[in-house]
Amino acid sequence: MVRNLERARARLGEGVGRSVTLGDDAWAVVQAPDIDVVVETVGGTELARELVLQAIARGKHVVTANKALLAEHGAEIFAAAQERGVVVAYEGAVAVSIPIIKALREGLAGNRIEWVAGIINGTSNFILSAMQTQGLEFAQALAQAQALGYAEADPALDVQGVDAAHKLSLLAANAFGTLPQFAQVQVQGIDTLDAVDVGFARQLGYSVKLLGLARRCGDGLELRVHPALLPQHHLLAQVHGSMNAVMVHSDAAGTTLYYGAGAGGEQTGSAVVADLVDLARSQAVAPSQRVPSLAFQSGALVAPPVQEAAAATSRFYLRLDVDRVEATVPAVLQYLGSQGVPVQRMEVFAHPNDPALHCLVLLTDRVLQRDLSAALELLHAWPTVLGHASVLHLETLNGGV
Numbered sequence: 001m002v003r004n005l006e007r008a009r010a011r012l013g014e015g016v017g018r019s020v021t022l023g024d025d026a027w028a029v030v031q032a033p034d035i036d037v038v039v040e041t042v043g044g045t046e047l048a049r050e051l052v053l054q055a056i057a058r059g060k061h062v063v064t065a066n067k068a069l070l071a072e073h074g075a076e077i078f079a080a081a082q083e084r085g086v087v088v089a090y091e092g093a094v095a096v097s098i099p100i101i102k103a104l105r106e107g108l109a110g111n112r113i114e115w116v117a118g119i120i121n122g123t124s125n126f127i128l129s130a131m132q133t134q135g136l137e138f139a140q141a142l143a144q145a146q147a148l149g150y151a152e153a154d155p156a157l158d159v160q161g162v163d164a165a166h167k168l169s170l171l172a173a174n175a176f177g178t179l180p181q182f183a184q185v186q187v188q189g190i191d192t193l194d195a196v197d198v199g200f201a202r203q204l205g206y207s208v209k210l211l212g213l214a215r216r217c218g219d220g221l222e223l224r225v226h227p228a229l230l231p232q233h234h235l236l237a238q239v240h241g242s243m244n245a246v247m248v249h250s251d252a253a254g255t256t257l258y259y260g261a262g263a264g265g266e267q268t269g270s271a272v273v274a275d276l277v278d279l280a281r282s283q284a285v286a287p288s289q290r291v292p293s294l295a296f297q298s299g300a301l302v303a304p305p306v307q308e309a310a311a312a313t314s315r316f317y318l319r320l321d322v323d324r325v326e327a328t329v330p331a332v333l334q335y336l337g338s339q340g341v342p343v344q345r346m347e348v349f350a351h352p353n354d355p356a357l358h359c360l361v362l363l364t365d366r367v368l369q370r371d372l373s374a375a376l377e378l379l380h381a382w383p384t385v386l387g388h389a390s391v392l393h394l395e396t397l398n399g400g401v
Contacts, residue, residue, distance in 0.1 A: 026042065026047075026051055027051070027054075030051055030054045030055045030058065030060070031054070031058065035060060036060060036061060037060060037061045037062070037063060037276065037279055038051070038052070038055040038060050038061070038062050038063070039062075039063045039064070039272060039276070040052055040055075040062060040063070040064040040065075040066060040069075041064070041065050041066070041268070041272070042066075043066060043068075044066075044068070044069075045066075045068050045069050045072055045073060048064070048066050048069045049069060049073050049076075049077070052064065052069065052077055052088075053076070053077065053080055056077070056080045056081050056084050056086055056088075057080070057084065059084055059085075059086060060086060061086045061087045061088075061089070061279055062077075062081070062086070062087070062088045062089070063089045063090070063092075063272055063275040063276060063279070064088070064089075064090050064092070064093065065090065065092030065093050065096065065268050065271065065272060066090075066093060067090075067093040067094060067163070067166040067167050067170060068163075068166050070088075070090055070093055070166075070170060070180060071165070071166035071167075071169045071170060071180050071182035072166075072180075072182055074169075074170070074173070074179060074180035075179045075180065078179070078293055078294060078298075079298075081293065082298050085287035086287075087279060087282075087290060087293065088293050089275035089276075089278060089279060089293070090170070090275070090293075091271040091272075091274055091275050092268045092271030092272050092275070093167070093170060094120065094167045094170050094171060095118070095120055095167065095244040095245075095246060095258075095260065095262045096261065096262060096263060096264065096267040096268045096270070096271045097244075097260035097261040097262070097264070097267040097270065097271070098244060098245075098246060098258045098259065098260040098262075099258075099271070099274065100171065100246045100258050101170070101174060102274075103248070103256075103258060104116075104171065104174040104175055104248070104295060105174050105291060105292070105294075105295040106291060108248065108250055108253055108256075109295070110252060111250035111251055111252045111253050112250060112251045112252075113175040113176065113248060113249070113250045114215065114216055114249045114250060114251065115213065115214065115215035115216065115248075115249050115397075116168075116171050116172065116175045116212075116213075116214045116215075116246065116247070116248050116249075117211060117212065117213045117214075117215075117236065117246070117247050117395070117397055118167075118168075118171065118211070118212050118236075118244065118245060118246035118247060119209055119210065119211065119212075119236055119239045119243075119244055119245050119246075120164050120167045120168065120171075120212050120244055120246065120262060121158050121161075121163050121164040121167075121210055121244075121262065122150065122241075122242035122243065122244060122261070122262040122263045123145060123150055123151045123152075123155060123158035123159065123163075123242070124158055124159055124161075124164070124189070124190050124210040125209065125210065125239065125240070125241065125242060125243065125244070125262075126141075126145050126148075126150045126151070126241050126242045127141040127142055127145050127151070127159065127190060128141075128190060128193075128198070128208055128209060128210065128227075129240045129241055130144055130145070131193075131195055131198045131208075132198055132202055132207060132208065133240075135195070135199065136195065137195045138190065138191065138193055138194075138195065142155060142159065150242050159189050159190050159191045160187070160189035160191055161187040161188055161189035161190070161210065161225040161226065162187060162189075164187075164210060164212045164225045165182060165185040165187045165212070165225045166182060167212065168185055168212035168213075168214055168223060168225055169181055169182040169185055169223070171212070171214060171246065172214035172221065172223055173294050173295075174294055174295040175214060175248070175295075176214070176216070176221060176302075176304070177294070177295065177296035177300060177301055177302055178221075178294075178301060178302055178303060178304065179294070179301060179303070181221075181223060181306060184223055184306035185223040185224065185225060185306075186223065186224040186225070186226070186309045186312075187224075187225045187226070188225065188226035188227065189210070189227075190210050190227050193208070193227055194390060196319070196352055196359070196390075197317070197319055197390050197392060199352075200319065200347075200349060200359065200361050201229050201317065201392075202232075203347075203349075204229075204345070204347065204361070204363070205231060205232050206229035206230060206231060206232060206237075206317075206394070207229070207230050207231075207232050207234075207237040208227050208228070208229055208230075208392070209227070209228060209230055209236060209237065209239070210225065210226070210227055210228075211225070211226065211227070211228040211230070211236075211393075211395060212224075212225045213225075213228075213395070217307055217312075219304060219305070220304045220305040220306060220307050221304050221305075221306050221307065222306070222307050222312060223306050223307075224309070224312070226392075226393055227392055227393075228392060228393040228394065228395045229317050229392055229393070229394040229395070230395055230396075230397070231396060234396070234397065235247065235257055236257075236397065239259065242261070242262065242263065243259065243260070243261060243262065244259070244260060244261065244262030245257060245258065245259040245260075246258045247397065249397075249399060254399075255399065309369055310368075310369050310370035310373065311368070311369070311370065312368075312369045313366050313367065313368050313369070314366060314367070314369060314393050314394070314395070315344075315363065315364055315365060315366055315367075315393070315394040315395070315396075316363075316364045316367065316372060316391055316392065316393060316394055317361070317362075317363055317390075317391070317392040317393075317394050318360075318361070318362040318363075318364065318376075318389050318390070318391055319359055319360070319361050319362075319389060319390040320332065320359070320360045320362075320379070320385050320389050321351060321354075321357050321358075321359055321360075321385070321386045321387055322357065322358055322359075322360050322384055322385055322386065323356070323357060323383075323384045323386065324384050325348060325358040325360070327384070328360070328382075328384040328385070329346070329348060329360055332360060332379065332382075332385070333346065335375070335379065336362075336375055336379075339371065339374070339375035339378075340367065340368075340371050340375075341364055341367050341371065341372055341375050342364060342365040342366075342367060343362050343363070343364055343365075344363050344364060344365045345362070345363040346360070346361070346362050346363075347360075347361045348360055348361070349361060357386065363394060364394075372391070376388075376389050376391070
């Protein structure tokens with residue numbers, strides 16, 4: 001099924017065109033008795049969900065690159081496929097040129113995965129790279145990304161972190177043996193990020209990245225997408241432009257890294273064809289012996305609780321705009337210490353927009369997020385602390401930490 005029949009015929013060429021049946025009715029494809037596999041790349045969730053479920057109900061395998069569909073309706077779709085004994089393949093749904101689903105599902109099958117972290121949205125990474133290397137404001141970097149074709153006219157899904165959260169829910173499902181839990185992912189985008197903080201982070205030896213992080217914590221999971229400081233020497237900090245990368249830490253293999261383009265027509269096509277080849281190779285395999293769609297057999301899937309944001313423990317970057325710096329800085333440090341917020345590093349910078357003010361930048365040790373929030377709420381009332389603190393996560397991603 002194609003959207004533009006004439007264009008498709010022209011691209012196929014005269015000879016090939018006679019041997020390929022073209023049409024523009026998706027329902028006819030889904031209902032055709034002689035079609036064994038339906039490839040869904042229409043995007044969106046409503047129509048795609050109906051088409052995919054109808055295809056499964058008719059005993060057809062499905063290949064899709066639709067991360068939103070599986071993140072939001074995966075439980076229903078995978079259950080239907082299990083019941084009908086068909087495959088739902090989706091390598092193209094996450095970081096298209098990186099075979100990360102296969103790596104998690106097969107290559108690391110002998111491991112207990114502790115965490116998965118990644119730069120999994122090319123638009124946001126391009127924007128952040130431009131902000132860091134060219135000193136641009138967010139709006140300027142976004143305009144540049146749109147002009148070069150790296151951002152949509154409406155970039156909300158990308159810059160607000162939703163696209164990355166869709167992908168993270170699929171990565172976590174394969175890493176930890178759960179159904180996709182998109183609704184439980186804590187999401188913060190880059191659309192409110194201040195270029196001042198990007199600049200200060202760079203001076204302190206860090207890069208700001210939109211990070212997707214899925215990690216075991218006790219009997220539950222952390223699932224979060226947000227801007228975070230990474231040490232400049234870290235491998236993920238070296239991922240620039242629109243490129244993607246996923247890092248996985250597991251008990252036997254240790255830390256492994258997967259890098260490549262996160263978008264593109266040919267890259268998506270590569271992932272879709274790889275899924276089709278896998279399906280063709282496994283046609284003679286009984287459904288119970290196939291590699292499970294979510295890495296674990298359906299009876300082994302679990303539903304661990306997802307940690308609330310307030311209960312998370314992390315290091316943080318804080319920026320406070322302060323007046324009367326000589327008196328304010330010692331008082332702030334003493335106050336934060338009394339509230340259980342350990343400060344590991346402190347720097348004072350001239351305010352970029354107001355010569356009468358200074359920026360107090362603090363890097364904390366690990367602290368409970370609810371404790372930090374409570375301390376900052378009282379600090380915001382101080383007359384020498386202007387506005388609200390800028391707060392960003394700081395991650396080191398070293399081994400099991």
